[in-house]
Amino acid sequence: MPEQTKTEHLSGGLDVAEAQACILEKLAPLGVEQVVLERALGRVLAADVLANRDLPPCDVSAMDGYAVRAADVTAAPVALKMVDDIKAGDTPKTAVAAGQCARIMTGAPVPQGADSVVRVEDTRALPDGSIEFAVVAKPGNDIRLRGENMRVGDVALSVGTEITPAVVGALAAVKAATATVYRLPSVAILANGDELEALDEPFDPARIPDSNTWALLAQTQAQGIEPTRLGIARDKPEELARHLERGLQYDVLLVAGGTSVGVHDHVRPVLEKLGVVMHFWRVEMRPGHPIAFGTTERGIVFCLPGNPVSAMVCFEQFVLPALRALTGHRTLFRRTLAARLTQPVKSRPGRVEFVRVTLTQEADGSYAATPVGAQGSADVLAMARAEGLLIAPREGKGLPAGAIAPVQLLDGATFQRAAEIER
Amino acid sequence: MPEQTKTEHLSGGLDVAEAQACILEKLAPLGVEQVVLERALGRVLAADVLANRDLPPCDVSAMDGYAVRAADVTAAPVALKMVDDIKAGDTPKTAVAAGQCARIMTGAPVPQGADSVVRVEDTRALPDGSIEFAVVAKPGNDIRLRGENMRVGDVALSVGTEITPAVVGALAAVKAATATVYRLPSVAILANGDELEALDEPFDPARIPDSNTWALLAQTQAQGIEPTRLGIARDKPEELARHLERGLQYDVLLVAGGTSVGVHDHVRPVLEKLGVVMHFWRVEMRPGHPIAFGTTERGIVFCLPGNPVSAMVCFEQFVLPALRALTGHRTLFRRTLAARLTQPVKSRPGRVEFVRVTLTQEADGSYAATPVGAQGSADVLAMARAEGLLIAPREGKGLPAGAIAPVQLLDGATFQRAAEIER
Numbered sequence A, B: 001m002p003e004q005t006k007t008e009h010l011s012g013g014l015d016v017a018e019a020q021a022c023i024l025e026k027l028a029p030l031g032v033e034q035v036v037l038e039r040a041l042g043r044v045l046a047a048d049v050l051a052n053r054d055l056p057p058c059d060v061s062a063m064d065g066y067a068v069r070a071a072d073v074t075a076a077p078v079a080l081k082m083v084d085d086i087k088a089g090d091t092p093k094t095a096v097a098a099g100q101c102a103r104i105m106t107g108a109p110v111p112q113g114a115d116s117v118v119r120v121e122d123t124r125a126l127p128d129g130s131i132e133f134a135v136v137a138k139p140g141n142d143i144r145l146r147g148e149n150m151r152v153g154d155v156a157l158s159v160g161t162e163i164t165p166a167v168v169g170a171l172a173a174v175k176a177a178t179a180t181v182y183r184l185p186s187v188a189i190l191a192n193g194d195e196l197e198a199l200d201e202p203f204d205p206a207r208i209p210d211s212n213t214w215a216l217l218a219q220t221q222a223q224g225i226e227p228t229r230l231g232i233a234r235d236k237p238e239e240l241a242r243h244l245e246r247g248l249q250y251d252v253l254l255v256a257g258g259t260s261v262g263v264h265d266h267v268r269p270v271l272e273k274l275g276v277v278m279h280f281w282r283v284e285m286r287p288g289h290p291i292a293f294g295t296t297e298r299g300i301v302f303c304l305p306g307n308p309v310s311a312m313v314c315f316e317q318f319v320l321p322a323l324r325a326l327t328g329h330r331t332l333f334r335r336t337l338a339a340r341l342t343q344p345v346k347s348r349p350g351r352v353e354f355v356r357v358t359l360t361q362e363a364d365g366s367y368a369a370t371p372v373g374a375q376g377s378a379d380v381l382a383m384a385r386a387e388g389l390l391i392a393p394r395e396g397k398g399l400p401a402g403a404i405a406p407v408q409l410l411d412g413a414t415f416q417r418a419a420e421i422e423r
Helices: A002-011 A016-024 A165-173 A212-221 A237-247 A267-273 A308-326 A380-385 B002-011 B016-024 B165-173 B212-221 B237-247 B267-273 B308-326 B380-385
Strands: A032-036 A065-068 A078-086 A100-104 A116-119 A123-125 A131-133 A155-157 A178-182 A187-192 A228-233 A252-256 A277-280 A292-295 A300-304 A336-341 A352-361 A367-371 A388-392 A404-409 B032-036 B065-068 B078-086 B100-104 B116-119 B123-125 B131-133 B155-157 B178-182 B187-192 B228-233 B252-256 B277-280 B292-295 B300-304 B336-341 B352-361 B367-371 B388-392 B404-409
Touching: A016 A277, A016 A292, A016 A308, A065 A078, A065 A131, A155 A165, A155 B380, A165 B212, A165 B308, A165 B380, A187 A212, A187 A237, A212 A228, A212 A252, A212 A308, A212 B165, A228 A237, A237 A252, A237 A267, A252 A308, A267 A277, A267 A300, A300 A308, A308 A352, A308 A380, A308 B165, A336 A388, A352 A380, A352 A404, A367 A388, A367 A404, A380 B155, A380 B165, B016 B277, B016 B292, B016 B308, B065 B078, B065 B131, B155 B165, B187 B212, B187 B237, B212 B228, B212 B252, B212 B308, B228 B237, B237 B252, B237 B267, B252 B308, B267 B277, B267 B300, B300 B308, B308 B352, B308 B380, B336 B388, B352 B380, B352 B404, B367 B388, B367 B404
Parallel strands: A078 A100, A187 A228, A187 A252, A252 A300, A336 A367, B078 B100, B187 B228, B187 B252, B252 B300, B336 B367
Antiparallel strands: A032 A178, A065 A100, A065 A116, A078 A131, A123 A131, A277 A292, A292 A300, A336 A404, A352 A367, A352 A388, A388 A404, B032 B178, B065 B100, B065 B116, B078 B131, B123 B131, B277 B292, B292 B300, B336 B404, B352 B367, B352 B388, B388 B404
């Protein structure tokens, strides 16, 4: 049975989730390195980070205002004598006694005796120099207690945390000038095909410009990884073998083109000759069929379709979660939102269809998805207009207008035109 | 009246949308430069890009299969004689006559005489070398017509297009080895406050570690801009003036701290002495109040709150759209999704409240938002756990559990844990 399953995987097609599981079960983070805080954004913590101090270091004011004894300000208005003026960074020398107050700045230590802060907007200075309070003070008001945000020895940030801007701030708060993170994989990208014209080759109207390796380069860059472009291998087995052998020195090799069932496709036998164990060759999806995945002792190989859009969609579904798993991320998949289709989409029964769509937001905050004009798998210009990939299920022949379906948000869809903030 | 409005802006507070409009109406892209395609990701096209060729360059096969005359395959099964074998990149030499077919690869030119392609899965080779077709062929089937994706001279990509991975692919398709893009602004970040301890200063339990400049650094980096950290200015007017003068040499200066109404806050008078025209000093929002915006002849200044979370939230609402406008983006604001609150949130009437939340996705694809434990404006650790900012409106005193509200997706929220692909 296992043998049969294996054969079935190799000849028939997995579904997308099965293929993702097949890939991800074979992957783990590659190793650990130190980065300085300036270069930490987007990486993933490979070790817990402990708090090295209490934050705040003592009870401090949360506002610019006056530190008071709440018992003195139970009715308003009331006037108190000002006995000190405490700035952030000061150590208060004077205790606040009954009938007294101290001017205090945001972040400044609350002086002895005081148990409440009244913000400056709710006060006014009287001609005699005393301060009049227009509101009552509750104990603890606008005071941040020592250790409220962080206590010495606490796990401030745990292993597996993605280093977002706020995490960079938190690392600085515990004085972590460097961070221990998972290392990034080395990635190589190779195109395959006699018909391809490289960017630096002279214009030949009969050939197809290589856009695949460039789109894959940028998709990889968007994950913070700088890949190596190995160029274009022509359809000769020796040349292909030389390129593939070089590519297999990397942690991840992406091969675009030359992977379908056509007789001129040499990639598969050459990879197998080079010791790559192939785990599947087809996934029941469109575009993107065929897509293959293999492993060696040191790395992994994805064989992606030659059509640019198919290659990009396959990268999204398989390479992206793999790169994220290798770099230690816990969130592996594109965020999806539910969107209502503005027009019907057709799909081929038995295959998940990834429909390139643009998104518009309705007044209630929900989304409508409109397929971009051409859904041809070679039309990189149409792909360039898409904001998301709408997932039409395997069952049935498509979705009617008005159907709700998940849409994966693509790079470039993080921002939108209008803010949604009421006046 | 205009004078009164101006005064009101300076003393009272704008709402968030008014403040955004006040900023954005003063900004335009800064200029234009050339970048090589390897460095183009995330930038914005400053000129239309024209197609330099027809794509595909001629009628080509969309599949691996056989090129036929559809009139020969009106019933199945039927066998045809194979007369040629056409690879991608070939120029076919033999026309397909009645009763004949040619093996053809994806992307290969359709030979003269043929008007349809039958995919290889729907055929088999017979012992005599002829090919048997199991399905009928319709004219035009699986053929991509010359110029279907792009025609010479068409605007392939228009000015203002963000260079996503697919756009990088499209640029390669028109052989654009460089792109004309809007230049990035220079950004300087300055912290202000006697209580602040720099990352490279010795640990002092009584002081507050500077996390602000680091979070702001990373928020700026996340936009593809490498800012300059000017360090920490202490609360002495001369030192502050020296730092601010240096900061005003940049296109954008971010000053964190020292901007509230407290008497020790020197930033405002010093900026005004240095020739900065301040447009507002308060916005009715929480956290984030106070936040100020000014302009000089060469650049812009944001004065952000000293509390790390407030500073980050203000960056999100004001600095981010400004940086995106300066770099030519048409999408200026964080994408929002509608989410259901899992618990009530309180807010102060008259101020929009930005509630730090985590997101969970329901089975139907909709989202639930849960406030992160502490909503204190100094708690950068809580901010580090947030995936989004839920916007509670100015009216009323908050939102009940179950209310639906827009959530801005923060950096790090682009990905999620589970895929949403049915098997």
